[in-house]
Amino acid sequence: MILSNEMNADKKMTPKRKKWFTRNDWTGYLFSAPLIIGVLAFAIYPMFAALFISFHQTSGLSLNGKWVGLSNYRYALEDPVFWQALTNTFLMGVLSVVLGIVLSFVLASLINNLKWNFGKNFFKAVYFLPNVVSAVATSLLFSFLFFPSKEGLLNFVLSWFGVHHPIGWFTNPEVSRYSIVLMSLWGALGYNTIIFLAGLQSVPRDLYEAAEVDGAGGYKKWLHITIPYLRPIFVFMLIMGTIGGMKRFTDVWLIGGTAGNPGGSLMTVVLYIYRNAFLASQMGLATAASYLLFIIILVLTAVMMLLNRRKDSLD
Amino acid sequence: MIQTADSKALRRKKIPVSQWILAIVLFLGSFIMIVPFLWMLVTSFDWGARLNITFPPKIWPEEPSIRTYEVAFTNIKMFRYIINSIIVSAGVIVVSSLSALLSGYALSKLRFKGASLVLLLALSTMMIPFEMTMIPQYLLFSKLGLLDNYLAFYLPALNYAFGTFLAKAFIDQLPSSLREAAILDGAGEFTVFGRVYLPLCTPIIATMIILLFLGVWNEMLWPLLVLKNAAKYTIQIGLAMFTYNNGINQQPSIIMAATAVSLIPVVVVYMFLQRYIIESIALSGIKQ
Numbered sequence: 001m002i003l004s005n006e007m008n009a010d011k012k013m014t015p016k017r018k019k020w021f022t023r024n025d026w027t028g029y030l031f032s033a034p035l036i037i038g039v040l041a042f043a044i045y046p047m048f049a050a051l052f053i054s055f056h057q058t059s060g061l062s063l064n065g066k067w068v069g070l071s072n073y074r075y076a077l078e079d080p081v082f083w084q085a086l087t088n089t090f091l092m093g094v095l096s097v098v099l100g101i102v103l104s105f106v107l108a109s110l111i112n113n114l115k116w117n118f119g120k121n122f123f124k125a126v127y128f129l130p131n132v133v134s135a136v137a138t139s140l141l142f143s144f145l146f147f148p149s150k151e152g153l154l155n156f157v158l159s160w161f162g163v164h165h166p167i168g169w170f171t172n173p174e175v176s177r178y179s180i181v182l183m184s185l186w187g188a189l190g191y192n193t194i195i196f197l198a199g200l201q202s203v204p205r206d207l208y209e210a211a212e213v214d215g216a217g218g219y220k221k222w223l224h225i226t227i228p229y230l231r232p233i234f235v236f237m238l239i240m241g242t243i244g245g246m247k248r249f250t251d252v253w254l255i256g257g258t259a260g261n262p263g264g265s266l267m268t269v270v271l272y273i274y275r276n277a278f279l280a281s282q283m284g285l286a287t288a289a290s291y292l293l294f295i296i297i298l299v300l301t302a303v304m305m306l307l308n309r310r311k312d313s314l315d
Numbered sequence: 316m317i318q319t320a321d322s323k324a325l326r327r328k329k330i331p332v333s334q335w336i337l338a339i340v341l342f343l344g345s346f347i348m349i350v351p352f353l354w355m356l357v358t359s360f361d362w363g364a365r366l367n368i369t370f371p372p373k374i375w376p377e378e379p380s381i382r383t384y385e386v387a388f389t390n391i392k393m394f395r396y397i398i399n400s401i402i403v404s405a406g407v408i409v410v411s412s413l414s415a416l417l418s419g420y421a422l423s424k425l426r427f428k429g430a431s432l433v434l435l436l437a438l439s440t441m442m443i444p445f446e447m448t449m450i451p452q453y454l455l456f457s458k459l460g461l462l463d464n465y466l467a468f469y470l471p472a473l474n475y476a477f478g479t480f481l482a483k484a485f486i487d488q489l490p491s492s493l494r495e496a497a498i499l500d501g502a503g504e505f506t507v508f509g510r511v512y513l514p515l516c517t518p519i520i521a522t523m524i525i526l527l528f529l530g531v532w533n534e535m536l537w538p539l540l541v542l543k544n545a546a547k548y549t550i551q552i553g554l555a556m557f558t559y560n561n562g563i564n565q566q567p568s569i570i571m572a573a574t575a576v577s578l579i580p581v582v583v584v585y586m587f588l589q590r591y592i593i594e595s596i597a598l599s600g601i602k603q
Contacts, residue, residue: 021428027504028427034410035418035437038473043440046448046455053451107344114337125589126345129352132581132592134533136551137574141351143563144358144368144571151370153354186351191596198597247446250535254555255563270446270536277450278540290447297444 054288058281065284072288082289084264085272086296088177092268093245095181096188101237103185104192105230109222111193112200124197128190135187135250142183143255146170170255173263180251180266192237199233200226235308242300246293249274269293359383359571368567387572395546396553397580403468403549404531411475412523416516419482420508424494434483437476445537453540467541468531477599478523485519486512522595525588532581550577 029036054072058065076082111123130138145153146169155166169179203226211221249270252260258275260267269289277286354372358364361376362383369377387393418437422430456467489512497507538552548556554577558570585592 024425025427025429028421028425028430031421031425031504031508032418032427032430032433034414034473035476035479036433038414038471039437039440039476042452042471042474043443043448044436046451047440047443049451049454050447107341110337110341114341115334116338119338119341121590123341123345124593126348128593128596129582129585130348131596132529132533132585133578134535134551134581136533136535136555137577140554140558140563140570140574141355144567145351145354147368147564151368151372153350153372156370156372186348190348194593194597243444247444249446250555254559257559273446273450274536277453283450283454287447287450290444290450294444294447298442 050287050290053283054291056284058283068284072284073292075285076289076292081264081267082269082272082292085260085267085269088260088265089246089248089268089270092177092180092184092248093242095178096184097238097241097245099181100185100188100192100241101234104189105196105234107189108193108196108200109226112197124194127193130187131190133187136254138183138187139251139254142179142186143170146179146183148172168262171262173265176256176262176265180248180255183251188241192241195233195237196230199230203229231308235304239301239304242304243297246297246300355571355575358568359575361568364568364571365566383568383572384576387569387576390569391553391557391573392545392548393550393553393573393576396548396550397576399548399553400532400550401580403465404528406465406469407472407531408524408527410469410472411478411527412520414473415475415478415482415523416513416520417508418479419486420512422479422483423486424491424512425504434479437474437479440474441476449537449540456541462541463544463547465547468537475523475527478527481519481523481599482516485516489515521591522598525584525592525595526599528584529581529592 053065055067055069056065057068057072107127111120111127114120114123133141147153147155148166148168148171150156150159150166152166152169154169155163158167167175170176207225207229208221211225216224247270248268252266252268252271253274256262256266258271258279260271270293273286273289273293276282276289357373357376358368360379360381360383361369361373362380363369363377365383365386418433421427422434452471456462456464461467461470493511494507497511498504502510533551534549535551535555538549539555542548542552545553545556554573557573558565
């Protein structure tokens with residue numbers, strides 16, 4: 001739009017010079033050159049290259065292989081390991097996103113209602129601290145806290161409450177995915193809380209005042225004003241959290257290795273991609289799986305955005 | 316203003332019970348957040364935990380010693396990894412923020428033909444997951460012979476579309492008349508950018524530095540792909556490979572000492588810039 005308007009304006013005002021590409025335009029592209037080169041070389045090109053590779057049977061590091069059509073996609077979709085990876089990723093992602101949003105919203109509301117300013121900043125800082133800790137450090141730390149014998153801190157604490165049979169947090173395939181969820185809650189809670197707090201402070205005060213006039217109490221105000229007003233933030237977190245959750249790799253790789261131990265319960269989609277690309281040298285299969293991941297992420301994002309819009313029209 | 320008036324009123328009156336309950340609940344919760352760090356520190360100073368974690372868990376090390384840290388620094392080349400991570404972070408910060416500021420300035424103030432198209436293209440590539448493009452990128456760098464070379468970090472750093480977005484939004488708020496006046500005085504475009512606008516951009520530069528530093532320092536997957544030589548390892552991959560090769564859950568106090576050291580730079584940065592960091596995160600979250 002802007003482009004065509006400017007062109008028309010140029011034609012009308014300087015019909016004789018016909019300088020289609022001005023000095024200013026050149027400078028603009030010169031200044032944007034680093035960005036444009038970066039985007040072309042490290043986003044657009046690899047996106048198409050990945051698509052190209054996914055249709056080929058490659059060997060080793062060479063890009064050229066035999067054209068095999070969709071058979072890499074078919075292989076991935078028929079591979080039980082891929083489905084296991086997808087199920088695990090989805091389970092861990094959904095649980096950590098939903099629990100994370102609920103917990104951090106409650107936490108942010110509590111902090112926001114605190115009238116003690118020093119305490120407010122202190123709690124903000126403390127709850128956010130785990131967020132700057134890397135996934136590697138978190139995984140190493142929790143591999144000891146969640147030690148599977150009675151020596152582990154969590155099992156020790158649980159023994160006070162009558163759980164005398166130590167839980168194999170990261171060794172029991174039935175439990176390990178939930179342990180990962182607990183661990184990622186510890187790490188990610190602060191991030192959501194900070195964003196919710198920023199949102200809570202943006203709710204206009206006169207909305208609350210109007211509700212008070214109507215006789216609404218604290219809880220009712222929270223339910224009928226705060227939550228609906230913050231809906232865009234909930235949707236944003238749902239989307240960002242789901243995208244992040246679908247890309248889970250570092251923690252499961254470090255704790256469960258490339259096989260996603262125990263018993264494949266920690267196999268995730270990105271781990272599947274990594275394992276096929278860099279251990280099995282199956283670049284074609286790996287890129288096909290990565291395209292499937294991309295499509296899944298796009299569909300999930302689109303569905304969540306649509307749900308948001310439909311709610312809008314209902315209101 | 317309202318806040319301070321509130322707290323003064325509180326001091327004069329009695330603090331309501333509900334506020335006490337709130338503070339206690341939050342305090343108990345923050346205890347859960349802090350315990351892992353405390354356990355890490357206690358264990359890291361405990362020579363008695365060099366082979367197995369101690370039982371029952373200790374509030375104070377069984378055999379307090381800093382030998383654990385000595386062992387961590389000799390067995391894991393922590394010092395080297397930290398230097399490497401600083402080099403990589405610094406390079407990425409310079410490349411990414413310059414690329415973002417230059418393009419943000421051009422998109423905001425130059426209004427060149429196709430500017431909106433460039434912005435739209437850059438922003439839409441943010442949707443492409445890195446996990447999808449990492450394989451071709453890896454193949455590209457291995458073909459160029461740039462594995463184990465930090466250019467594998469600096470070159471992709473050119474693509475910092477989110478930074479461009481932040482910079483453009485910030486420069487949009489600065490008056491264009493500054494540029495026009497400087498150009499009338501005969502200044503070139505680079506001078507206008509560097510002398511007039513760049514100094515005004517300090518807040519957004521600080522935000523970008525913080526976000527980039529935290530991102531690069533904690534990055535794990537890309538270094539795992541492109542760094543094969545242990546002398547080139549960044550801190551995360553160095554720490555990860557040590558435990559990966561020796562088995563996780565081994566040598567608690569040594570690993571915890573190394574982990575604690577890996578956290579020092581981020582935690583120090585966090586302590587000093589805590590307010591800035593929290594603001595930056597909130598800003599980036601809302602902008603996205």
